[in-house]
Amino acid sequence: xxxxxxxxxxxxPGEKQVKLFDGDGLFLLVTPAGGKRWRFKYRFGxxxxxxALGTYPEVSLADARQRRDDARKxxxxxxxxxxxxxxxxxxxxxxxxxxxxxxxxxxxxKFSPTWADSHAYWVMRRLEQYVFPDIGAKPIADLKAPDVxxxxxxxxxxxxxTAHRVKFVCGQIFRYAVGTGRAERDPTADxxxxxxxxxxxHHAAITxxxxxxxxxxxxxxxxxxxxxxxxxxxxxxxxxxxGELRQAxxxxxxxxxxxWNIPIERMKLKxxxxxxxxxxxxxxxxxxxxxxxxxxxxxxxGQSRYVFPSARSFARPMSNMAINAALDRMGFKGEMxxxxxRALARTILDExxxxxxxxxxxQLGHAVKDPLGRAYNRTSHFAERRKMMQTxxxxxxxxxxxxxxxxxxxxxxxxxx
Numbered sequence: 001x002x003x004x005x006x007x008x009x010x011x012x013p014g015e016k017q018v019k020l021f022d023g024d025g026l027f028l029l030v031t032p033a034g035g036k037r038w039r040f041k042y043r044f045g046x047x048x049x050x051x052a053l054g055t056y057p058e059v060s061l062a063d064a065r066q067r068r069d070d071a072r073k074x075x076x077x078x079x080x081x082x083x084x085x086x087x088x089x090x091x092x093x094x095x096x097x098x099x100x101x102x103x104x105x106x107x108x109x110k111f112s113p114t115w116a117d118s119h120a121y122w123v124m125r126r127l128e129q130y131v132f133p134d135i136g137a138k139p140i141a142d143l144k145a146p147d148v149x150x151x152x153x154x155x156x157x158x159x160x161x162t163a164h165r166v167k168f169v170c171g172q173i174f175r176y177a178v179g180t181g182r183a184e185r186d187p188t189a190d191x192x193x194x195x196x197x198x199x200x201x202h203h204a205a206i207t208x209x210x211x212x213x214x215x216x217x218x219x220x221x222x223x224x225x226x227x228x229x230x231x232x233x234x235x236x237x238x239x240x241x242x243g244e245l246r247q248a249x250x251x252x253x254x255x256x257x258x259x260w261n262i263p264i265e266r267m268k269l270k271x272x273x274x275x276x277x278x279x280x281x282x283x284x285x286x287x288x289x290x291x292x293x294x295x296x297x298x299x300x301x302g303q304s305r306y307v308f309p310s311a312r313s314f315a316r317p318m319s320n321m322a323i324n325a326a327l328d329r330m331g332f333k334g335e336m337x338x339x340x341x342r343a344l345a346r347t348i349l350d351e352x353x354x355x356x357x358x359x360x361x362x363q364l365g366h367a368v369k370d371p372l373g374r375a376y377n378r379t380s381h382f383a384e385r386r387k388m389m390q391t392x393x394x395x396x397x398x399x400x401x402x403x404x405x406x407x408x409x410x411x412x413x414x415x416x417x
Contacts, residue, residue, distance in 0.1 A: 003028060005061050011036065026068040028056060038064040040071050044080045051082050098182045100143060100173070101127075101136035107176045126166055130155050140174070141183045145190040156195060164198045167191065205340030206332070207347040212236075213399040218330045220400070227308045227318065228326050230297045235323065235338065237290040237393055239345035240365060242338035246318040248307040250298070258291050258386075260284040262365075282365055285386035287393030349392060359388050 003022035011020055011030045018030040025041040038053035053059060053067045071081035104127055112120035127136075134151040135143060148170060155163040170188055177183035206215050219232045235245060244262060252261050262282040286294070294307070301307060304314035311318075323338035342364060349355040363385055 003061060008036065008056055008061055022061070022065070022068075024068060024072065026053075026064060028064075038067070040068045040081075042071065042075055042081070044075060044082075049080075049082055051085065098140055098177075099137055100140045101132045103140045103177050103180075103182060104131070104136070104173045107173050110176075123169055126162065127169065130162070130166055131170065140177045143174075143183075143187060145187040148187055149191055149194060152191070152195060160196060161198055163195055167195065203337045203339035203343065204335055205343035205347075206336050207344055209348060209352060209399060212344060212348070212396075213402065215332065215336060216396060216400045218332070222326060222330060224326055224329070225311060226300060227297065227311075228322050230293050231308050231318065231323055232326060233293050234290055235341040236344060236396060237287055237293075237389075238284055239342045239363065240284070241342070242323060243320065244365070245338075246308050246320065246322070248317075249305055250302060250307055251305075253294065253307070255286075255291050255294055255298075258286040258288070260286055283382060284363070285382065285389045287390045289393040289397065290389075345392065348395075349388070353391070353395060355388055355391075356384075359385055363389070 003020055003026075007020060008028055011018065011028065013030055013032050013034045015032060017032065019039075020028040020030065022028070027039055027041070029037045029039050031037070036056040038056060038059055040051040040053055042049055042051065051071055053064050053071075056064070059067070074081045074084060108120070108124055108127070112123070115123075131151060134154070135147055138147070148167075152163045152167055155166055167188055171186055174183055174186035174188060178185060206212055216236070219229070222229045222232060231245060235242075238245065238260070240262075244266060247266060248260070248262075252263070253259070254261070260283075262284065264282060297307065301309055301314070306314070306317045308318040308322075310316040327333070327336050327338070346360055346364060349360045350357055359381055362381065
């Protein structure tokens with residue numbers, strides 16, 4: 001007689017396994033421990049085999065019969081249902097081993113050694129914050145364009161620029177998966193134009209000499225803390241990156257020689273370049289005005305490791321928001337940023353003072369190569385750069401005093417400077 005749901009539900013365990021048959025090879029196996037398991041008995045290739053179809057009551061009698069019928073059709077078509085199940089299980093295991101997060105972390109581990117530390121940190125930070133909670137557990141081969149777009153829409157609602165950056169990173173991960181045989185294609189290619197255009201924002205910077213004059217006078221009148229005021233005064237004189245300025249250490253300075261030696265490891269450069277140039281320093285010549293600022297500040301913070309220590313503790317450098325906050329308080333919000341001093345210097349030195357651009361680029365800390373394609377070493381053109389920095393400092397003093405802006409003739413290092 002065919003099995004009924006009542007018989008299956010009321011079946012009691014015995015000392016030995018009990019088999020309750022339903023028909024066409026399907027039976028319910030009741031174990032001494034009380035477990036109830038569906039089994040399908042069939043013959044394939046001259047051998048008797050058993051196929052597990054799930055447990056009761058999670059798999060009902062009707063579902064078990066449907067699974068038996070599906071297996072019988074496979075047998076009738078010359079396919080072993082047991083082998084099909086093994087293949088499905090293996091595929092599921094492979095998918096679980098190749099989730100988006102697994103592939104993303106593998107990709108990050110492989111390529112991050114060639115990146116700057118800060119870039120590697122922020123790539124993984126954004127993945128962990130925005131991507132992994134949404135699609136990280138899904139097999140990367142199963143992800144489609146709508147899945148990725150849904151995730152990006154959530155980010156877009158908070159920060160459009162971040163959404164664009166995440167889309168770019170996800171594209172790199174998908175292409176890595178394609179190259180390593182774990183995905184068929186990159187679905188982010190289908191999302192072109194579906195996010196609003198990213199705003200073409202740059203670090204706000206004042207580059208008109210007449211406006212720079214007002215900025216410099218405002219800095220001299222700054223009423224905040226003395227270290228912040230000195231940082232504001234020094235920023236246009238050295239035009240380094242804000243992080244390189246605020247993390248400056250007194251041990252890096254030789255004020256008598258008017259030089260600042262920044263360890264290459266602290267520069268914002270690719271990790272590969274840092275490794276190649278490990279132990280080198282970026283040599284910054286200091287104008288007399290810069291030395292005067294530093295000597296005055298040394299009386300206050302000279303006992304600290306940092307030239308610009310935190311207001312709360314000499315053991316930490318100044319906050320990365322301190323200079324921008326000071327510029328905002330002075331009324332330059334949206335017009336000038338800490339990073340903007342670099343654009344200020346580069347623009348005026350090139351367009352107004354007509355200084356050789358390779359000298360400016362070297363001073364900015366960019367990778368500069370000679371005509372043969374070789375990287376200049378840290379002392380290249382140092383005498384010319386020292387002359388440029390003093391000329392620049394004198395020019396800024398002239399702006400503050402209201403001097404007339406007169407372009408130099410020729411290029412610095414190639415005639416008059």
